[in-house]
Amino acid sequence: MHKKQILLVLLILIVAVILVVLLFIFKPQVEKLAVVKKIASVQIETVKPATVKIPVISRGTVIPRTSVTLSAQVIGEIIKVSNNFENGGFFNKGDVLVEINPLEYQLAIHTAEAQVASAKQQLAQAKAKASQAIANLKALGAKRLKQASAYARHEPQLAEADANLKAAQASYAIAKLNLKHTKVIAPFNGRITKKHIDLGNYLTIGKPVADIYAVDFAEVRLPLSDRQLALLDQSWLYQSSSDINKRTAVILKVEFLGKHYDWPASIVRSEGMVDQRDRLVYLVAQVKDPYTIVSEYPNRPPLAFGLYVDAIIEGRAFDNIIKIPRDALRNEHHVWLATAENTLEIKKITLLHKGIDSIYISSGISTGDRIIITPLDIVTEGMKLKVINAKQNKTIELENKLDSITINSQLRNNAQ
Numbered sequence: 001m002h003k004k005q006i007l008l009v010l011l012i013l014i015v016a017v018i019l020v021v022l023l024f025i026f027k028p029q030v031e032k033l034a035v036v037k038k039i040a041s042v043q044i045e046t047v048k049p050a051t052v053k054i055p056v057i058s059r060g061t062v063i064p065r066t067s068v069t070l071s072a073q074v075i076g077e078i079i080k081v082s083n084n085f086e087n088g089g090f091f092n093k094g095d096v097l098v099e100i101n102p103l104e105y106q107l108a109i110h111t112a113e114a115q116v117a118s119a120k121q122q123l124a125q126a127k128a129k130a131s132q133a134i135a136n137l138k139a140l141g142a143k144r145l146k147q148a149s150a151y152a153r154h155e156p157q158l159a160e161a162d163a164n165l166k167a168a169q170a171s172y173a174i175a176k177l178n179l180k181h182t183k184v185i186a187p188f189n190g191r192i193t194k195k196h197i198d199l200g201n202y203l204t205i206g207k208p209v210a211d212i213y214a215v216d217f218a219e220v221r222l223p224l225s226d227r228q229l230a231l232l233d234q235s236w237l238y239q240s241s242s243d244i245n246k247r248t249a250v251i252l253k254v255e256f257l258g259k260h261y262d263w264p265a266s267i268v269r270s271e272g273m274v275d276q277r278d279r280l281v282y283l284v285a286q287v288k289d290p291y292t293i294v295s296e297y298p299n300r301p302p303l304a305f306g307l308y309v310d311a312i313i314e315g316r317a318f319d320n321i322i323k324i325p326r327d328a329l330r331n332e333h334h335v336w337l338a339t340a341e342n343t344l345e346i347k348k349i350t351l352l353h354k355g356i357d358s359i360y361i362s363s364g365i366s367t368g369d370r371i372i373i374t375p376l377d378i379v380t381e382g383m384k385l386k387v388i389n390a391k392q393n394k395t396i397e398l399e400n401k402l403d404s405i406t407i408n409s410q411l412r413n414n415a416q
Contacts, residue, residue, distance in 0.1 A: 039384045039385065039386045040374075040376055040378075040383065040384075040385055040386065041374070041385075041386045041387075041388050042338065042372045042373075042374040042376070042385050042386070042387060042388070043372075043373055043374045043387075043388060044338045044370040044371060044372055044373065044387055045324060045325070045328070045370070045371045045373050046368060046369070046370050046371075047322045047324060047365060047367070047368070047369050047370075047371055048322070048367050048368075049319075049320040049321060049322050049367060050320075050321065050322075050323070051317050051318065051319050051320075051321070052317070052318055052321045052323055052360065053314060053315045053316065053317050053318075054231050054315040054318065054321075054352070054353050054355070054360055055312045055313065055314065055315055055355070056224065056228045056231050056232060056312075056313040056315055057310065057311070057312060057313075057355075057356065058222040058223060058224055058228070058283075058310075058311045058313065059222070059223075059308065059309065059310050059311065060220040060221050060222045060223070060285075060308075060309060060311060061220065061221070061306065061307070061308055061309070062218050062219075062220055062252075062287075062290070062303055062304065062305050062306060062307045062308075062309060063218070063219055063220070063221070063305055063306075064213035064214055064215070064217075064218060064219070064305050065214060065216070065217040065218065065219050065286065066188065066190075066213060066214040066216075066217075067193070067211070067212070067213035067214070068187070068211075068212060068213075069208050069209075069210070069211050069212075070097070070184055070208070070209040070210050070211075070212060071206050071207060071208055071209060072100070072181075072184070072203035072204065072205060072206065072207045072209055073178075073181040073205060074100060074105065074178050074181045074182055074203075074205065075100075075202075075203060075204050075205055076100035076101045076102075076104065076105075076182065076202070076203060077100065077101045077200065077201070077202050077203075078098055078099070078100055078101075078197060078198070078199055078200060078201050078202075078203060079099055079100065079101050079199075080096075080098070080099040080199070081097065081098050081099075081198065081199050082095060082096060082097045082098070084097075084192075085097050085098065085192065085195060085210070086192065086195065087192055087193070087194055087195060088191065088192065089191065089192045090189075090190070090191050090215070090291075091186045091189070091190060091191070091192070091212075092186065092189050093186055093187065093188050093189050094185060094186060095185065095186040096183045096184070096185055096186075097184050097185070097186055097209070097210065098183075098184040098197070098209055098210075099182060099183050099184070100181075100182040100183075100184075100203060101182070102179055102182040105175065105178045105179040105182055106179060108175040108178065108179075109172070109175040109176060109179060111175070112168065112171045112172035112174075112175040112176075113172060115168040115171060115172070116165070116168040116169055116171075116172050118168070119161070119164045119165035119167070119168040119169075120165055122161045122164060122165070123158075123161040123162055123164070123165045125161070126154065126157050126158045126160070126161035126162075127158060127161075129154050129157065130154035130155070130157065130158045133152060133154045134154075137152065184209055186212070188214045188216065189214065189215055189216060190212050190213055190214045190215050191212065191213060191215055191291075192210050192211070192212050193210075193211040193212060193213060194210065194211045195209070195210040195211075196208040196209060196210060196211075197209055197210075213305065215289075215290065215291045216288070216289065217286055217287065217288055217289075217290070218286070218287045218290035218303050218305065219268075219284050219285065219286050219287075220252060220265070220284070220285045220287075220309060220311060221271070221282045221283075221284055222250075222282065222283045222284070222285055222311050222313070223275075223278070223280040223281075223282055224280060224281055224282075224283060225279075225280060226279075226281075229281060231315040231316065231353060232248060232313060232315055232316055233248050233315075233316040234316075247266035247267055247268060248266060248267040248313060248314055249264070249265075249266055249313075249314040250264075250265040250266060250267060250285045250311050250312065250313050250314070251263070251264060251265070251311070251312045252264075252265050252285065252287065252303070252309045252310070252311055253309060253310040253311070253312065254303065254307055254309050256301050256307070257301070261297070261300050261301065263287055263290070263300075263303050263309075264287070265285040265286060265287045265311075266285065266286060267283050267284065267285055267286075267313065268284055268285070268286040269283075269284050270282065270283050270284070271283075271284065283313075285311060285313075287303055290302055290303035290304075290305075291303075318352065318360070318362075320362075321352060321360050321361065321362060322360070322361040322365060323358050323359070323360055323361075324358065324359060324361065324371050324373070325357065325358060325359075325373055326354065326355065326356070326357055326358055326359050327373060327375070328359075328371050328372065328373045329354070329359050330346070333348055333349060333350075333351065334346055334347060334348050334349065335347050335349055335361075335364075335365065335371055335372075336371070336372040336376075336379065337365070337369055337370060337371060337372065338370040338371075338372055338385050338387055339370075342384065342385045342386070342387055343382050343383065343384060343385060344372070344379065344380070344381065344382065344383045344384075344385055345381065345382075346379075346381055347364055347365055347369075348364055349361045349363070349364030349365060350362050350363040350364050370387075372385075
């Protein structure tokens with residue numbers, strides 16, 4: 001029994017060896033494909049240094065230049081309000097927004113007028129008595145006049161009457177001022193943010209009447225980092241920057257009801273300190289007449305306060321700067337060049353600024369260098385290139401991707 005098992009095992013081993021030999025002999029032949037070297041097609045841009053102004057991008061919210069809270073300066077019942085005395089209502093300088101019952105203050109003027117008249121009469125009497133006292137003293141002799149007291153010459157009485165007249169006149173002026181304050185008058189052309197009272201309310205001194213703002217100028221606070229500030233003209237640092245001819249230009253971009261609009265503005269000042277929370281400096285851009293319709297843009301909506309805007313600030317001029325598309329930047333600090341022999345060269349550059357669509361290079365490349373602006377998946381130093389023109393660029397990226405896929409596929413097949 002033991003010998004039969006050994007023979008069975010040997011038989012199985014022999015059959016297995018025969019099968020392996022047969023499989024090896026009759027295995028299918030793998031077709032080997034040669035790797036086709038594809039030359040990448042690229043579009044280039046020949047660079048030339050120039051003097052450029054680099055725009056600085058910031059954002060902010062539109063706010064009024066002037067906003068105040070109107071308060072009551074006298075007490076009384078409100079008997080009349082303006083038709084425009086509503087939240088969002090417009091008004092002009094000098095408009096009467098609210099009127100308080102003036103009767104009490106009109107009566108106060110009559111009382112003050114009577115006090116003035118009485119004080120004038122008392123002063124006249126005091127002057128007459130003083131003149132008579134001096135005449136009597138002179139009649140008694142020069143020595144007696146010289147020795148007479150001030151009271152005997154009626155000098156204190158005359159001073160008191162004169163002071164009483166001035167006090168009465170001051171009371172009269174206050175009464176007229178109080179009567180004037182029964183009308184709450186708009187101090188400028190503006191708009192009402194929020195009204196705090198209405199017809200029939202009783203006002204006390206200092207009670208808020210309405211929050212208002214002027215519509216002559218709009219302002220936007222623009223936060224900027226130290227790196228951004230370095231790109232701007234520095235006139236805003238000095239008092240002379242208030243000169244309108246030296247102000248830095250700004251374009252405010254607004255989106256309203258799905259459409260985009262531009263508003264010209266200018267930098268009028270900085271806020272004079274670095275924000276301790278984010279270490280940013282705030283510059284203030286100003287727009288004149290944000291609610292006025294201009295003939296050039298009849299359909300542009302007003303620059304309403306509270307809108308969020310993008311700001312493009314005009315930068316100062318830099319010499320010998322090369323500007324290229326941002327897509328041409330590789331690995332943050334490198335670009336690809338096409339050499340005279342149409343080979344690829346990787347060049348390190350020094351960036352002055354990286355914008356949204358463009359980058360600005362201060363050193364690393366020179367006049368006449370050809371920057372590759374076409375993206376490539378596989379890049380090696382010295383690889384061959386095919387430089388094409390802009391019209392051919394429509395199909396370059398697709399061709400390069402297909403070439404990359406083909407090469408990778410062939411490499412995988414050869415590895416098998």
